[in-house]
Amino acid sequence: MNVTCSVRGTVRNTELLPRVRDELKRRRYSPRTEEAYIGWIRRFVQFHRYRHPSEMGEAEVKSYLSSLATHRMVAAATQNQAMAALLFLYVDVLGVKLAWLDDVVRAKKPKRLPVVMTRAEVRDVLSHLAGGKWIAAMLMYGAGLRLLECLCLRVKDVDFGYRQIVVREGKGNRDRVTVLPDAVAARLRHHLDEVRILHEADLKS
Numbered sequence: 001m002n003v004t005c006s007v008r009g010t011v012r013n014t015e016l017l018p019r020v021r022d023e024l025k026r027r028r029y030s031p032r033t034e035e036a037y038i039g040w041i042r043r044f045v046q047f048h049r050y051r052h053p054s055e056m057g058e059a060e061v062k063s064y065l066s067s068l069a070t071h072r073m074v075a076a077a078t079q080n081q082a083m084a085a086l087l088f089l090y091v092d093v094l095g096v097k098l099a100w101l102d103d104v105v106r107a108k109k110p111k112r113l114p115v116v117m118t119r120a121e122v123r124d125v126l127s128h129l130a131g132g133k134w135i136a137a138m139l140m141y142g143a144g145l146r147l148l149e150c151l152c153l154r155v156k157d158v159d160f161g162y163r164q165i166v167v168r169e170g171k172g173n174r175d176r177v178t179v180l181p182d183a184v185a186a187r188l189r190h191h192l193d194e195v196r197i198l199h200e201a202d203l204k205s
Contacts, residue, residue, distance in 0.1 A: 009092070010123075012104075016053065017041070017042075018089075019093055020037065020041060020089060021034060021038065023092055023093050025076065026036060027092075028173055030169065030173045031146075031169070031173075036081060036085065037084075037088060037089075039085075039087040040082045040085035040086065041086070042083055043059075044060075044064050044086060046080075048060055053089060053090070053094060054094055057090075058096070058098045060091070061086050064086070065079060065086070068082060078082075105140070125137065125191075126138065126141075131191075134187070135188055136150050136151070138181065138183060138184040138187075139153070139165075142179070142181030142184060143178045143179055143180060143181060143184075144195075145165070145167065145178070146170070149167050149170055151166075153165070153167075155192055158180060158192075159183060162178065164179060164180055165176050165178050165179070165180050198199050
């Protein structure tokens, strides 16, 4: 896909984004990170009226990142992701070294939440859930699945015989195997049976 950039009143096509994608794939970044970085680079170029990044530098990066905090009021994690995307663009794709961005107005970090919940707190949360939400919470708690990994879990990746789950393209774009907790196995099997019956009924109708 080409990016059309307006530079000093002229319009030209550049292979910037394909270069970025190729470098992200070469370094084995996850698909989600790839799309996030491409999105930030697009918005950065748009913010500076479609000037080509090679004709901009540290000042423009600082200006954009600061605007995220002062005008868009983004969270600290969001601003950090945008910074990482632009540093990747300049350092790894364009080969430009940027000085440390000390002058960037940083987004405020939220108050830290407890990292680990007690068993009583977990039981309290689970007691307010039912159906698919309870199953998802149990898989995240008992099998260590991340939210997206849980939501993207496929039937063929669940092995009830060996009591294990295969997580496809997890963090670092790597597969891994984790346990299927006994406490959730029966309900998960029943849930899958119900979904299968509904699917078969839809096909017949």
